[in-house]
Amino acid sequence: MAIQWLYAALVQILLCLVLCQPCYGTVTDIQCLKRVKASVDPNNKLHWTFDDNKEGSICTFNGVECWHPNENRILSLRLSSMDLKGQFPDGLENCSSMTSLDLSSNSLSGPIPADISKRLPYITNIDLSYNSFSGEIPESLANCTYLNVVSLQNNKLTGAIPGQFAGLSRLTEFNVANNKLSGQIPSSLSKFSSSNFVNQDLCGKPLSGDCTASSSSRIGVIAGSAVAGAVITLIIVGVILFIFLRKMPARKKEKDLEENKWAKSIKGAKGVKYQCLRNQSQR
Numbered sequence: 001m002a003i004q005w006l007y008a009a010l011v012q013i014l015l016c017l018v019l020c021q022p023c024y025g026t027v028t029d030i031q032c033l034k035r036v037k038a039s040v041d042p043n044n045k046l047h048w049t050f051d052d053n054k055e056g057s058i059c060t061f062n063g064v065e066c067w068h069p070n071e072n073r074i075l076s077l078r079l080s081s082m083d084l085k086g087q088f089p090d091g092l093e094n095c096s097s098m099t100s101l102d103l104s105s106n107s108l109s110g111p112i113p114a115d116i117s118k119r120l121p122y123i124t125n126i127d128l129s130y131n132s133f134s135g136e137i138p139e140s141l142a143n144c145t146y147l148n149v150v151s152l153q154n155n156k157l158t159g160a161i162p163g164q165f166a167g168l169s170r171l172t173e174f175n176v177a178n179n180k181l182s183g184q185i186p187s188s189l190s191k192f193s194s195s196n197f198v199n200q201d202l203c204g205k206p207l208s209g210d211c212t213a214s215s216s217s218r219i220g221v222i223a224g225s226a227v228a229g230a231v232i233t234l235i236i237v238g239v240i241l242f243i244f245l246r247k248m249p250a251r252k253k254e255k256d257l258e259e260n261k262w263a264k265s266i267k268g269a270k271g272v273k274y275q276c277l278r279n280q281s282q283r
Contacts, residue, residue: 028094029072033058035091036077040084040108067097076100080127084108088133093119100125104151111135112157117143127151129175137176139164146170153177153196161186161202184211 030050037048048061058074059066065076074095080102087110092101099122109132113119117140120126124146133155141150142164153175160183161176174189175196182201189197190205203211 028096029074030058032074032091032094032098033061033064035094036089039090040086040106041082042085043083045083046079065100073097076102076125078102079106081105087111088113097122099123099146102127103131104128105130107131108133112138112141114138114140116141120144122146124170125149128155130154132156134158136160137162137181141165142168149173151175152179155179157181160184161189165189 033048034050037046041048046062048058050058055072056066056068056070058064058072059069063077063079063082064074065078067073067075074097076098077095077100081104084103084106086108088108089103092098098120101120101123102125104127108128112128112133112135116138121144123144125148126141126144127149129151130153133152134157136159137152137157139162141147142162145168147168148170149172151173154177157176157179159181161181163186165171165174166186166188168188171189174192177196177198179199180201181199183203185197185202185204185207187205192206194206194208197207203209
């Protein structure tokens with residue numbers, strides 16, 4: 001009897017898990033898409049409507065691919081060239097089964113979230129290229145250990161490429177060209193094409209520029225700028241002193257003339273007074 005009761009309880013638990021899993025997927029993934037749309041689609045270019053709550057309804061949405069057509073579990077979001085605006089989309093952590101995200105060729109800006117590995121723990125492909133994302137590449141992106149493809153080219157990213165990317169052994173494509181990155185390229189990424197790293201201040205393989213030479217060159221530029229600044233300052237000070245010293249004799253001459261006039265006026269006054277006294281004594 002006890003065995004039958006235990007068996008019935010286990011069956012009920014399994015049925016509950018099986019039935020609840022689609023419901024959970026429906027709630028979270030729909031919420032994910034709602035938040036994405038609200039945060040980056042001000043012009044309603046996605047044309048997503050959420051009137052139909054049937055299982056699999058969101059799988060027909062533009063740019064949405066599900067694991068199974070009849071199950072609301074999102075596999076990938078391909079939202080390239082959708083005229084999306086704003087910062088990195090909200091709510092992606094609710095697409096908990098998503099493995100691919102393509103937001104390329106939109107008008108997105110601001111930083112890539114520092115907690116991106118928590119939002120997209122199972123991501124294998126991420127394409128944020130041809131936007132205006134700024135700030136540094138977050139180190140946490142390297143915690144997405146399943147990554148195969150990272151496309152960040154043509155943005156406004158700054159700083160260095162995190163050394164933590166050395167641990168991503170599955171990478172088959174990595175592109176950060178045409179940003180404002182600086183510093184040395186991690187050696188583990190040297191297997192990719194040099195065109196994937198074209199940035200003014202990046203150095204090291206696969207680029208031809210040597211980091212030591214680049215550093216020396218930057219030091220030379222800084223030193224040269226400092227010397228040039230000092231020379232310009234000295235020239236300006238010299239010109240000011242030259243003009244000042246040239247004006248000094250003229251001012252001294254004017255002062256001497258004024259003093260001479262004053263002295264002569266006093267002398268003249270004394271002479272007149274002496275002549276008057278002399279005339280009076282003669283009388």
